[in-house]
Amino acid sequence: MAHKYTNALIEETSPYLLQHAHNPVNWEAWNPKVLERAKKENKPLLISIGYAACHWCHVMEHECFEDEEVAQYMNDNFVNIKIDREERPDVDQIYMDALQMMTGSGGWPLNVITTPDGRPFWGATYLPKDNWLKSLKSLTELYNNDPKKVEEYASNLENGIKQINLYEVKKNSGSFSIDSLNVAVDKWSGFFDSYLGGYKRAPKFPMPNNLDFLLHYAVSENDKTVLEYVNTSLTRMAFGGIYDHVGGGFSRYAVDTKWHVPHFEKMLYDNGQLVSLYAKAYAHTKNPLYKKVVDETIAFVNEELIDDSGGFYSSLDADSENETGELEEGAFYVWKQAELDSLLGKEYAVFADYFNINSYGLWEEGNYVLIRDKSTNEIATKHEISVEQLEKSISNSLSLLKKVRSNRSGPRLDDKILTSWNGLMLQGLVDAYRYLGNEAYLDMALKNAVFLKENLKKPDGGLFRNHKDGRSTINAFLDDYATLIEAYISLYEVTFDMAWLNEAKSLTEYTLEHFLDEDSQLFFYTSDEDEKLIRRSFEVNDNVISASNSIMAKNLLRLHKLFSKEGYGTQAETMLSNVQSNFSENGQGFANWMHLVLFSQKNFYEIAVVGPDYKKMGAELAKNYIPNSILVGTEKEDNLELLQNRFNESQTLIYVCIEGSCKLPVTEIDRALTQL
Template identity: 70%
Template sequence: MSVKFPFFPLILMVVLGCNPKPNEVTHKYTNTLIHETSPYLLQHAHNPVNWEAWHPEVLERAKQEDKLLLISIGYAACHWCHVMEKECFEDPEVAKVMNEHFINIKIDREERPDVDQIYMDAIQMISGNGGWPLNIVALPDGRPFWGATYVPKDNWIRSLEQLAQLYQKDKPRVIQYASDLSNGLHAINLVEHNKDNDLFTLEQLEASVHNWSQYFDTYLGGHKRAPKFMMPNNWEFLLHYATTQNRKDIMEFVDTTLTRMAYGGIFDHVGGGFSRYAVDTKWHVPHFEKMLYDNGQLVSLYAKAYAVTKNELYKKVVEETIAFVEEELLDESGGFYSSLDADSLDEHGNLKEGAYYVWTKDELELLLGNDVNVFQDYFNINSYGHWEEENYVLIRDKHDEEIAKKHGISILELQEKIKADLAILKKERSKRSKPRLDDKILTSWNALMLKGLVDAYRYLGHEKYLTLALKNAYFLQRAMTKKDHSLYRNHKEGKSTINAFLEDYATLIDAYISLYEVTFDEQWLQNAKSLTDYAHQHFFDKESGMYFFTSDEDQSLIRRSIETNDNVISSSNSIMANNLFKLDKIFYGSGYGSIATQMLKNVQQDFGLQAQGFAHWLNLVLYFNQDFYEIALVGPNFKLLGQTIGASYIPNSVLVGTVGESGLELLQNRLVPDKTLAYVCIEGACKLPVSTSDEVLAQVGHPEQD
C-alpha cells in the first residue's frame, strides 16, 4: 500500500550536495549527549545545539512545554551525517535557532531501529525518498509533520524558522497534517491475517524468479542499477533455489555475482572485508564504510557457495573477511564492534571519504618497484580502475590464468607476487590515519557474525572459526541475556543497555540453531527455544499472526511496527518464520510450524512481482514444497559423522546428534550399542539407518550423490 501526502510549498525539502570541510573539534560547548555511550551521539556531545537522547522524560517535557521536537537520526559511519554536523550542528547561528524553537533529539539509528523505522516511513510518505541524516520535525507527542535528509545551512535555518512560525500561527493545520500522516503510518504497516488455505507453489515460485530475473545483470552480477547493494539474502536464496531445483542458469548468475563482488573495489583487497555498497554498476567504487552486519552475512554466503562450488576464490573471501573482522572489530570480551567510518583524514589533515583505502599510481610505483607492472594489470591501475583526481580503487576483472599467461609466469608465482605486494600495501596503509571506529556492540549484528563464523567452520573446517564463534556466543549469553531470557540490544564499555527488538531475538535464535548443528551442545538449542518462547509471549500479534518489532514491555511510538520486507538484513519476521519452521522439526508438538505457515500466508501475495524484497521468505516456500530432512545421528562417532555430513550444502535439513540418550524426540530410541547410525527422517518418519555420510547424502538426494 502506498500513501503520499501533499505538503506546504513554503517548507519543501531541499537536498543539495556539498564537499566535506576540515574536521574541527571544539569543546567550547557540551550537551547532555556526553552521558551517552553511542559513538555517534558522543560525536555530537560538543555541538552548540542542546541535543538530548531519546528518553521518555524528554518527550514528556516537550508535551508540558508544548515545544516542537526536532529529531535528527544518523549513525557513526554515515558520511553525509558528518557533513551536516560540520555545516549546521557545529554552527552557533544554527544552534541558536534550534535551541530557541525546538527540543532537539539525536538518535543513533543502529541503537534505535524502532524509532528510525517509523520516521523513515514518514519521510518517504512526505517526499517519496529517504536516507540519513534523517531530520524530522514532530509535534510534542512525537507525531511527525515535516522531514528532510541533508539540508545546507541557509536552507536549514530558513526551514526551521518557517516551521516554528507555522506552529505558532496555525497550530490546528499542523496538528491535522500530523494526524493524517500518523493514520497513514498505521495504514502502510497493516498485515492482514490471510485465511487462504493454499501456500505459494513451486510453479508460482518459478514465475516469481522469472520476473525477478529480468533485473539480473548477467555480465557484472547483481541487479541492473547503480548504486549496487550486495543483498546477501538475495543471492543466498538463489543459491538455495539453483541447487535444489537444478537451475544451472540461476547458479551461473549467482557465481557471476559473487565473483564480481569479490573482484570489485567493494572488497578490500589489501585488508579484507566488504564496504556497504558500490556507487557504480561494476562494484568498483564503494561507499567506504565497513559494517559488521554486511560482513557477517557475506561470510555465510561465501562459505555456502564454497561448499557448492569448491571455488577457491570464495574460500579466500571468507578467510580474509574473518581476518579483517578479527583484526578490526573484535572486542576482548568476545563481542564484535559495529563499523568503521567511510571518512578518514587525508595527508593534508582533511576528513575525506575513502582516504584510507585509495592509491595513486606514483605511490604504487614507489612501493612495489619491479612488481608494479604485474600488480597494475591485476588490479587495473588504468582507466578501468581510476576513481577521481589521481586516486585508484583496486578492482579485478580477469582470472589469474589470463594475467599469469600474459606475464609468462605460473599461477602460483602470480599469486605469491600479489600476496607479497598486498602485504607491502597493508604495512604502508597502517601508517595512515585510520577511519573512526564505532565500538558499540549490537546483539543482532553480533548474531549475524556468529552465524557467519559457524558457517565458515561448517563448510571450510577451520577450527579457529568455531573457537571464535563460541567466544562470541558465550559473550552474548553472559552480557546480553537477562535471567528471564529477554535480551539487551546494545553493549558498550562493559554496560548493556536498551531492551532488544525482534531483530535481535530472531537473528540470535537463528545463530544458536546453527551453532547447535556444529557442536551438538544442547544448551544452544535450549537457548534458541527459550528466546523463541519469550519472543512469542512479548512480541506476537494474535490479530495478524505476525510479530511486532517492539516488545509489549516497551513504550511504543505512533504504532508497533511489523517488519516484513527483506532488506540488506532480512526482515525480523522472515527470520523468525524460518526459525519456527526448523524448531518445529526438532521440538514436536510445539506448535511453531503452524505459526510459520500462517506467517508465510500473510505475506505471500507480494512474492509474484517483488521476489527480491522477500528473498528470505522464499526459502520457506522451498521448505514447504519439497522434502525437508531431519538428520539424526546417534553413537560414539556421531560428531565426526556430523562434521562430514554438515560440510555438504543441504539447505533443506536440520542436523541433530548425541552419543547416547537425549531428551530430543528425534534422538530417542535410536541407540544401538557400539554403532554410530544416521537416521534420515521426514516429519518424524525415518528411512532405514545408515552408517556413512555418502549413504546419508544419497538418501537426501544430494547432487554429488546423483
Template identity: 70%
Template sequence: MIKRLTIILVLLTITYGCTQKSNKVTHRHTNALVNETSPYLLQHAHNPVNWEAWNPDVLARAKKEDKPLLISIGYAACHWCHVMEEECFEDEEVAQMMNENFINIKIDREERPDVDQIYMDAIQIISGNGGWPLNIVALPDGRPFWGATYVPKDNWIKSLKQLKDLYKNDKSKVVQYASDLANGINAINLVENKSDSSNYTLDQLDTAVENWSQYFDTFLGGYKRAPKFMMPNNWGFLLHYATVNSRPEIMEYVNTTLTRMAYGGIFDHVGGGFSRYAVDTKWHVPHFEKMLYDNGQLTSLYAEAYAVTKNELYKKVVEETIGFVKEELMDENGGFYSSLDADSLNENGELEEGAYYVWTKEELSALLGSDFKIFKDYYSINSYGFWEKENYVLIRDKSDEEIAEKYGIATLELKLKMNNALSILKKRREKRSRPRLDDKILTSWNGLMLKGLVDAYRYLNNKEYLDLALKNAMFIEKEIIKNDHSLFRNHKDGKSSINAFLEDYATIIEAYLALYEVTFDEKWLNLSKKLLDYTKSHFFDKKSGIFFFTSDKDDSLIRRSIETNDNVISASNSIMAKNLLKFHKLFPNEGYENLSNQMLKNVQENFDKSAQGFANWLHLVLYKNQNFYEIAIVGDNYKELGKEISSNYLPNSILAGAKEEGSIDLLQNRYDKNQTLVYLCIEGSCKLPVTSTEQALKQLGR
C-alpha cells in the first residue's frame, strides 16, 4: 500500500460538479501548441497558459529549471475538457499561477495512449477513480505525485498554490511519495511468464461464462448498471460462444442486447452511427460524442450477428453506420477521422451537449404533419423518450410488426413512412450548427473501421464496402506504413509525427489479414506478415512472454506498459495473440503458435472472475479447444467459392485461396485444371477436397 504524502494530496484529488461551456474564443495569446496538428491541442493553442506538447526537450527543461510538470490530458470530443478549458485554462489569473510555477504540458490522449495509460493508473491508485480531463502534477522526470479530473477555477488555484508550496518547502517528502507511487504504477502492470500453466479448458470457460452471466441484463441488454457502454468484444465473444456451443440462452441475451442498442437513443436514427455510451439503463440518453472506434467495432459485430441470424435490423444498423462514417468521418484520400464532439451550438449560440441531436414535440409535429401520430409511437415521443428541457431523444421500444398491427397497416408501409419521416428530420437537422470534428486520423481506429468494412462486405455482400475497405487499406499503405514496415500513429494535413503503438500494429495486422480472406490478394497477407514480424522484433518482451505497448525505438517513460485487459477496445495483446494463432495456420514453421499459447497462459488466471474484462482473449480458448480449420480454395472459380463460403459465420477458421498455387504452403500442389477444389484442413492435414459450398459446409458440420 502506498502511503499518502499528506492529507492535502488526498483532499485535492476531487472530481467536481458540472457547468456548460459558452462559445468563447480569444486569440490574445498563442502558445507552442499552435505548431501541433491534433485538433484537441489546437483548441488550447490560444490559451494564456504556456502549454507545450509532450516531448523529451520539455522534460529536460523542467529538470533544469527544477519545476514540477503540470500534465493535462484530454481529447477533442470530451465535454468536461471543454468546460475546464473555459473555466481555468482561458483565465488569466489561472494562467499566471500555472506559468510561474509549473511546466505545462497538454496531451491528446488519443495520440498518446502510452502516456495516458500511465497517468490514468496513477490517479486510480491515488483516488480510486479517473476520467478526463486528467490533470497530473509530477516531478520533472515524470513521476506523478498528485492528480484530479475536472476542477473548477477556485479549487484549481487553491490546489496549485498548495502543491507549489509543498514542492518548495517539503520537496523530500514529495519525492518520496512520487517514488512510492511510481513503484505502484509499475507493480500493477507486471505480467508473469507462466511456462508451467496448463491450458484453459472448455469446462473452465463454461464456469467463467456462468459467473459472468450474473451481471447480464436480460431484459434491456448489456449489464445491470448505468451508464451502459457498448462492449463489442463482450458481445462478439458471446456470439461466438453461443454459436459454436449451441447455447440458445446466451444467443437470446446477445440478440436482446444488440436489438436494444439498435432501438436505443445511443444509435442515431436520423443520421446513423452510435454515440459513445448511454447514461441510463435502457440505452436511451447518450453521451453524444461519436467515436470512430465504436462504429468500426460495432459494424463488425452487427455484420457477424446478421450472418448468424439474418435479422434485417442488424443489416440496417450496418448500412446506416457505414453511411454515417462515409458521410461524416471519411477523408477524401480514404482515411477516417476520429470523432464528432458531444457539444454543438444551440439556438442561442451556446455550446450544449446533444443540441444537434435532440427534438421537441412541437418541432416534430410541425415537420411531420399527419405522420407525427405514428412517428410518436414508433420513436417514443412520450415519457419513455423524454430527456430534459422539453427535449426528446428518439428511442424505440416496439418492433415494426407491433406498431404496424396497432395502426392496421402493412409493415412495408410503416417502414416507408418512418424512412420518409427520418429523411425530413435529417434535412432539418442539417440546418443546425454541426458538432465539431476531430479530423486527425489514428492508425488503430482506422484498423478497426477497415475490419468493420471487410466484415460488412463479407456478410452483407455489398461491393461498395469492399471498395471503401480497399481505399482505406491503400491509404494506410501509402501514408502510415514506413519503408521498414514500422507504422505512424497519426496523420493529419499530410503529416505523420508519432511512432505507432502496439494497438496500431495489432489492428492493422488483423484488418489486412481479414482483407486477404475476402480478396485472396497476397499483397495484404504479405504486408500483414511484415508488420507482424516487425512487432515481434521491436515490441515483444522475452522476460514476460508478452508484448509491450511501446516499441524499443520509443523514448523511455517511467514505465514501459503492457496492456492485457479488454476494454471498450480490445487489449492490444489479445488482438496480437489472435493474430499470431491465425498466422500460424498459414505459416506453421514461424513459431507464431508458441507465442500465442504463452500469451494466453500468462493472462488466463484472470478469466474465472473477470471474463468480461478478457472477452477477446476467450476466443483463443475456443480456437484451441475446438477444431480450427484452414480452408484452402484453389482453381479458376476460387474467388466465387471463397465469397460463398466466407459469407457464413465461421469463427474457428481462416481462408486462403489462389487460382493455381499461392505462395503459402497450404495452397501448394492442390491445383486441378478441371475443377475448383475446396480443402478443409486442420494443421495442414486435409479432408478429401470438395467442389461446392454446400459440401464444404457439410464437412464443417453446418
C-alpha cells in the first residue's frame, strides 16, 4: 500500500510507534541525537507519549496528527518526538510527574513541550484539533518572544521533578511492628467496598497486589473480615463485565462501581498478576470459581497473546471495528438482546437470567455487557434444573457465542514483547502450575523462561527490555530485572532446577552493580549505563504493578534465606525501613512492601525436601498456600546450605527451618505442615 507520508518511526518495532509512521508529522523516536539537533536548531521539543491500547491516543492521532494543517505547524516549529510509554517508562515517569505538577492530573496521551534539552514548560493530555493548534501557537510565541520566562519556568519545574523523587536512609527508624500493621490495615479498610468488592469509588481497578497482600495478611493474622473482603472482591470481579465470560481474561478496569462496563483493553500485566492472585486464593479456599478463572485466563493468553517462540505479547486494543467498519470501544465484546435470543433459542431464558440481559446488564445503545450477580444455585433453583444442567447449558451457550464472536473484526494486537510483563505472566503460570497442578502450565512457563533467557539476556549478563521481529533494542529497567528475578526464584521452587535460581542470583548481582544508590540503599529505575535524563528516578510506590523496589526487596529477602552470607537480608531490611513511614497513611500504595513486615515480624520458613521422592513431595507441599516460606529440594546433595548434609539414602526427609536452624526432619507432608 502506497502512503503519502512516511516518517522516521518506520524504522521502529513498537506497534504504537509504527501506527504513527505515516502521519504527516515528522515524528522521531526518543534519541539523544534528536535532542542534540533540537539544541542546534534552538527548537522546542514536542513530546507525545502513549501506548497501543490507548483509546484517546488514537482519537488524538486521527484529529490532530493525521491533519496536514496541524502537522505543518508542528513540523515548522518543533522537533516532534513520539514515545511508546511501555517501551520507555523511564521517560514517561518524568513527564507524567511534570504534567501532574503543572495541571494536578495526568493520563495518556501525555503531551509536553520542553526546552531543547528536554526540560518541560507546558503539558496536556488529549486536546481536540482547535485547542491543540491554539495552544501550540501560543507556546511558539512565548518561546520565541519571552525565552527568559520559559527558562525560569522550566528550571523551577526541573527542580520540582527532582525533589519529589528523593529518598534518604532513615537510621534508627526501628521495625514496623505487627501492631502498627494492624492499625494501617484497619485505616485502609475504611475504603473497602464490602458489598461489591474493590474500593468505594468508580472507576474500579482490580489492583492485584492490594488483594495479594490482604490475602496474606488475613491468613497470617486469622482476620476473617479481611478474608471475606478479599473473597468478595475476587468473586465480584469474576462475575463482572471486567471479566470476559466468553473468551476469558480481564480488561483493564471497570468504569462503574459494580465491575460491569470495562475499559475494554486487555493487558498482559493485568492478566499475569490476576492468574497469580486467583491461583493463590484457590489454594487457600478451594473455590472452584477461582480455578475456572485461572484456567480460562491462561487459555485466553494462550490463544491471543502468545508468540510461537514462547514470548508473550503486550495487549489487545480497547477499540475494534463495529458493523459499519468504524473503530468503536468494546464493539467486539458486546451483545444485543435480539441477537442473543436468536442465537441461543431455548437456552436464552436461563442465559439471560444468569448474565443479566436486563436493565442491570444494559450498557448503552442497546448493548449488553455480560455480568453475573447471583450464585449458580440460585439460578438453578429458579429454573428448576440441577446445577450440573445449568453449568452445561451456560457452557454450551458461551461456546456458541465464542464461535460467533470469532467472525467479528477483532481488536488490534500490540505484539511487542516486554521483559517485565513477561516476568509477571511467567510468575502467573508458575503459580497456576504450583496450586492447580496442570502440567501444561509448567510447559508454558519453561518455554517462556527459556525464550527470555535466550533472547532478552545480553552478553554482559544484563537484560533488554523489548523484543520484536528478532530485535531487542532498549536496555532493561529495574522492573524488568525485578519481575524476572521473582519469577525465576518461583520457577526454581516448582522444578528444583538450580539453573533458574542461579539466573535469579546472577541478575540480582547485576542490579546491585548497576542500579543501586549507595546513599539511600534503594535501586534506581535506570542503569548507570543508560543515557542521562532530567533525573535518575526511584520507583517506590506500588501501583497497578508493584514498584520495582518493593519487588526487589522481596527478592532479596527470599534469596537471603538461601544465600545467607551475601548480605541480601540486610539490604532488604534497609529498603523496608526507608519506606515504612508511608504504610499507615497509604496502605494501598505500599501493599507489596507490607509483605516484608509479615516476613520479618512473623516466622519465615525455609522448607527443604531431600531424597528420592523430593519432586513428588515438593509438589504436594507447594500446593499449600504458605506465603511466608521458600521451598528447596534435591535428590541427594546440593551446593545450597539448606541442602547440605541432609541426605538419608532410605527415605525422603522434609526439613522445616528458620534462618537455617531446622526442626527434626519428618517423612510425611501433614507432619511438616503441622511444624509450620
